[in-house]
Amino acid sequence: MSPRPARPLVALFTAGYLASYLLPTVVGRIGSGLGLDPxxxxVVGSGLLLSSATAGFTLAGRVERVGARRAARVGLLLAAAGYALAALGSDVPLVVLGTVVGGFGSGTATTVAASGIAALRDPHRASTAGLLSVSVVAGALYLTLPHLGGGHRLPLAAIAVVAALAWPATRSLPAVGAADRGRAPATGRGAAPLPYRRSGLVLAVAIVGWSMAQNALWGVSSRIGQEQAGLDEVTVGAVFAVALGSGLLGILGAGLLGSRLGRAVPIGVGTVFIAGCIAVSASADGLGGFAGGEILWNTGYPVVLSYLIGLAASLDPRGRWAVLVGSASSLGVACGPLSGSVLVETVGFAGMGLVLCAVLLLLAVPLTAVALHTGGRPLVLGAVRRRGGAAAAFVAAGAGAPSGTVPRLGAPEQPVTAIAVPVADPARAAYGPAGPRPSGG
Known part of the structure; x- marks a missing residue:
């Protein structure tokens, strides 16, 4: 993967995801600063993330037509303006309006990033770099914000500043149609059909619940630390910063691991691991249990998320499934804070942890099944077609072919992609090079 096209996408990814990473601080400070109950x-946090999900569903499959550069700039402008308005506002309606506008901008930036990452040669590596970047930024903010004062203004202003700083990265993004010259249009009569419809739909539905479970805990983690574990805001912020730092190690490990174990094992085993961490964190009554649960959870969460993003990107090189699955994830994220608050009021912190643990254990099954089903078939004898089958493979391997040009037995089979060839002369396309075709044949 060339680093040049990935850098602006990583910047957009960071600007788009930062609001969800800062969700505990944003929700907690909006409540304390504006006198709202948990x-x-x-609900305000859910509105922000629901607006982000709406942007993704609206722009799915349309980034190519609108143009990545234009869509990214509109998204960053809305994010910077919306979060700045929310930061400056002191009335609840104005703060809600600003967060909704900013959330739509964040979702737009994330959609452009997801579409571009799906088209790269190694989408998993690019998504890992994006998660690494947003974790560094969020960790730094968790360390500094508690020392700069309370209220809702600072975290919202920080998100607006990061969105503004990502603006220069849009210069290297393609304009309308620049990334797809010679390819069939994304919409209309020449649109390519959406591949893996059943698997993509299962993945999208499952990831709604998966993301909701993660952010139900994340949205009330600050309350768990302060109300149940008896910690102050500075200590809780330090725990979050260390947890995000451990997430960096997890992301680096996922990047080094790559596809050696495929996607099914990291997704399935990782989801089970996360379920246990959520139960531990939600039942913590002291610094040890709270810090241990949060750190282990934040180590595993970005690892599994990077593989889920890579899995969605692999379903369609045009990025449509990546955007749709990402928007479904944002929908689950949007439902997370409200779901967590409702569960806490109903069954308490520990009961919420057990409920979320059970949900994740159930969702591990369809997520693993999709990863197994779409992971590619093994290349066995006879799978090399159109050039003589297995015999040609062995002949090519023994005829001085350069290393790496011949697939090994057992390697995953490469997908065959249809290439649309534009025709300059419609009459020539209708009749062919040999003249008009005979009728009735």
């Missing part, structure tokens, strides 16, 4: 503050 459920009402959770």
């Amino acid at each position: 459920a009402e503050a959770g």
Whole structure:
């Protein structure tokens, strides 16, 4: 993967994802700064993330037509303006309006990033770099914000500043149609059919619940640390920073591991691991249990998320499934804070942890099944077609072919991609090079 096209996408990814990474601080400070109870503050956070999901569903499959550069700039402008308005506002309606506008901008930036990452040669590596970047930024903010004062203004202003700083990265993004010259249009009569419809739909539905479970805990983690574990805001912020730092190690490990184990094992085993961490963190009554649960959870969460993003990107090189699955994830994220608050009020922190643990254990099954089903078939004898089958493979391997040009037995089979060839002369396309075709044949 060339680093040049990935850098602006990583910047957009960071600007788009930062709001969800700072969700505990944003929700908690909106509640304390505006005098809202936890459920009402959770509704504001859910509105922000729901707006982000709406942007993804609206732009799915349309980034190519609108142009990545234009869509990214509109998204960053809305994010910077919306979060700045929310940061400056002191009335609840104005803050809600600003967060909704900013959330739509974040979702737009994330959609452009997801579409571009899906078209790269190694989407898993690019998504890992994006998660690494947003974790570094969020970790730094968790360390500094508690020392700069309270209220809702600072975290929202920080998100707006990061969106503004990502603006220069849009210069290297393609304009309308620049990335797809010679390819069939994304919409209309020449649109390529959406591949892996059943698997993509299962993945999208499952990831709604998966993301909701993650952010149900994340949205109330600050309350768990302060109300149940008895910690102050500075200590909780330090725990979050260390947890995000451990997430960096997890992301680096995922990048080094790559596809050696495929996607099914990291997704399935990782989801089970996350389920246990959520139960531990939600039942913590002291610094040890709270810090241990949060750190282990934040180590495993970005690893599994990077493989889920890579899995969605692999389903369609045009990025349509990546955008749709990412928007479904944002929908689950949007429901997370409200779901967590409702569960806490109903069954308490520990009961919420057990419920979320059970949900994740159930969702591990369809997620693993999709990864297994779409992971490619093994290349066995006779799978090399159109050039003589297995015999040609052995002849090519023994005829001085350069290393790496002949697939090994057992290697995953490469997909065959249809290439649309534009025709300059419609009459020539209708009749062919040999003249008009005979009728009735």
